[in-house]
Amino acid sequence: MTKQDVENAALALREIFPATPLQLNDHLSARYGATVFLKREDLSPVRSYKIRGAFNFLRKALAAGAVGKTFVCASAGNHAQGFAFVCRHFGVPGVVFMPVTTPQQKIDKTRMFGGEFITIRLVGDIFDQCYQAARDHVDAIGGVMVPPFDHADIIEGQATVAAEIAEQLPGGVVPDLVALPVGGGGLSAGVTGYFADTLSVDRFVFCEPAGAPSLKRSLETGGVVTLDQVDNFVDGAAVARVGDLNFAALRAFAPEQVMLLPENAICLTIIDMLNVEGVVLEPAGALSITALEILGRERLEGKTVIAVVSGGNFDFERLPDVKERAMRYAGLKKYFILRMAQRPGALRDFLNLLGDEDDIARFEYLKKSARNFGSVLIGIETRHAENFPALKARFDAAGLRYQDITENEILANLVI
Structure with a gap:
C-alpha cells in the first residue's frame, strides 16, 4: 500500500460520498484544554467507515475480472451495511450471511442499502457458524468472499480516512495524538500505514474495549492471539482475533499504546455526546472519545488531538441499558x-x-x-x-x- 494507492482509492470513493468532515469539537477541546478534532465516520452513507473497505475491495476485484461473480460477506453489523450499499452501487449480486440472532433493525437496514442486489441468509446462533456457512457458500458457487478487515484492499480502503484527515487539517497543523478504535485492526493498519512517514509511532493510541483486548494481548505476546471469550457489548469492535495482515502492520507499536476501555465508561461517553452534542454514537464509535476521558486533561492539555469516530449505528432499544451502565460508572x-x-x-x-x-x-x-x-x-x-x-x-x-x-x-x- 502506497500513499498514491490510498489517494487514488479516496478519489474513487467520491463516486458515492464526499469526504466525511474533520470537525473541531468545542465541547471536548474546552474539557481537556486541547484542540480536539473528530473525524466523523458516523456521517458516511451507512454511518460507519466500513463502506470504504468494501468499496475498495469490490472496485479492485471488478477491475481484476470478477465481473459476473457473486460477492459474499458474513456480518451482523456495519460491514454488512457497507457491503450491501456497495453491491447496489456497482450493480453486482451479493449475499450477506447473518446469525439468526441478528436484531431485525440491522437486517432491515442491510436490505434497505442493498435493495434488489442483496440476498440475506440467516444461519446459526453465533457468528462463527454464520461465517463458516458463508465460506461454504463461496466454495459452492465460486463466489468472492469480502472479508471485514483482514485483506490488503480492505486496509487500503480504510486508509482513505487518513488521506482525508491529511487534506482537511489546517495548514501546518501536525497532530500530537491520533486515537483509533480497534476491532479487527483494518482501520488502524490503514491509518498508521498512511501516516508512517509523517507521524512517529508514539503519536498513536489504540482504543479497544476491555472485554475484547485482541490487539493488546497479541502485542504483549509478539504474535496473533485468539481470545477464549469476548464481551460482545461493544459489538462493532468485539473481535476475538485481530487480522493477521493487520497485526503485521501494527506489531511495531508498544502494548502500552493500546488502551483497554471499560464498557461502562463507553456508555458514559455515549450519553454525554448525545445529551451535550446531539451526536448519536454506537459503542464502537465512542471508543476514541472515551480514551480521551481516561487520558484526562493533564495528558492532553495544549495538544492537537484527532479522535476517529468510527460509527453511529446505535439501536435506541439499548438506551436504557446504556444509561444504566453510564450512571453506575459515574x-x-x-x-x-x-x-x-x-x-x-x-x-x-x-x-x-x-x-x-x-x-x-x-x-x-x-x-x-x-x-x-x-x-x-x-x-x-x-x-x-x-x-x-x-x-x-x-x-x-x-x-x-x-x-x-x-x-x-x-x-x-x-x-x-
Whole structure:
C-alpha cells in the first residue's frame, strides 16, 4: 500500500460520498484544554467507515475480472451495511450471511442499502457458524468472499480516512495524538500505514474495549492471539482475533499504546455526546472519545488531538441499558442487598437514612431469609457521587447489614 494507492482509492470513493468532515469539537477541546478534532465516520452513507473497505475491495476485484461473480460477506453489523450499499452501487449480486440472532433493525437496514442486489441468509446462533456457512457458500458457487478487515484492499480502503484527515487539517497543523478504535485492526493498519512517514509511532493510541483486548494481548505476546471469550457489548469492535495482515502492520507499536476501555465508561461517553452534542454514537464509535476521558486533561492539555469516530449505528432499544451502565460508572447509581427487619416501621426507618439528593430507583424483596428478616434488592440514584460514602456511613451507624453489589458482575447480572 502506497500513499498514491490510498489517494487514488479516496478519489474513487467520491463516486458515492464526499469526504466525511474533520470537525473541531468545542465541547471536548474546552474539557481537556486541547484542540480536539473528530473525524466523523458516523456521517458516511451507512454511518460507519466500513463502506470504504468494501468499496475498495469490490472496485479492485471488478477491475481484476470478477465481473459476473457473486460477492459474499458474513456480518451482523456495519460491514454488512457497507457491503450491501456497495453491491447496489456497482450493480453486482451479493449475499450477506447473518446469525439468526441478528436484531431485525440491522437486517432491515442491510436490505434497505442493498435493495434488489442483496440476498440475506440467516444461519446459526453465533457468528462463527454464520461465517463458516458463508465460506461454504463461496466454495459452492465460486463466489468472492469480502472479508471485514483482514485483506490488503480492505486496509487500503480504510486508509482513505487518513488521506482525508491529511487534506482537511489546517495548514501546518501536525497532530500530537491520533486515537483509533480497534476491532479487527483494518482501520488502524490503514491509518498508521498512511501516516508512517509523517507521524512517529508514539503519536498513536489504540482504543479497544476491555472485554475484547485482541490487539493488546497479541502485542504483549509478539504474535496473533485468539481470545477464549469476548464481551460482545461493544459489538462493532468485539473481535476475538485481530487480522493477521493487520497485526503485521501494527506489531511495531508498544502494548502500552493500546488502551483497554471499560464498557461502562463507553456508555458514559455515549450519553454525554448525545445529551451535550446531539451526536448519536454506537459503542464502537465512542471508543476514541472515551480514551480521551481516561487520558484526562493533564495528558492532553495544549495538544492537537484527532479522535476517529468510527460509527453511529446505535439501536435506541439499548438506551436504557446504556444509561444504566453510564450512571453506575459515574458513581451516580448503586445497588445494595439489605437485610431488613420484618417489623412495622422498618422501611420508614430505612427511608430516613436517605439524603436529600438520593432517590430509590428499584426496590424488590428477594426472599424471606429468616422469620424476622428479609433480603431486599435496592437501587439508589443520587445527583453527586460523593453522596454515597455519606449514605454508607449512615447505614453503618444504624447497624444496617448490607452488601454493595454494584461492581460484582456475577451477582449483579443475576439479580439486577
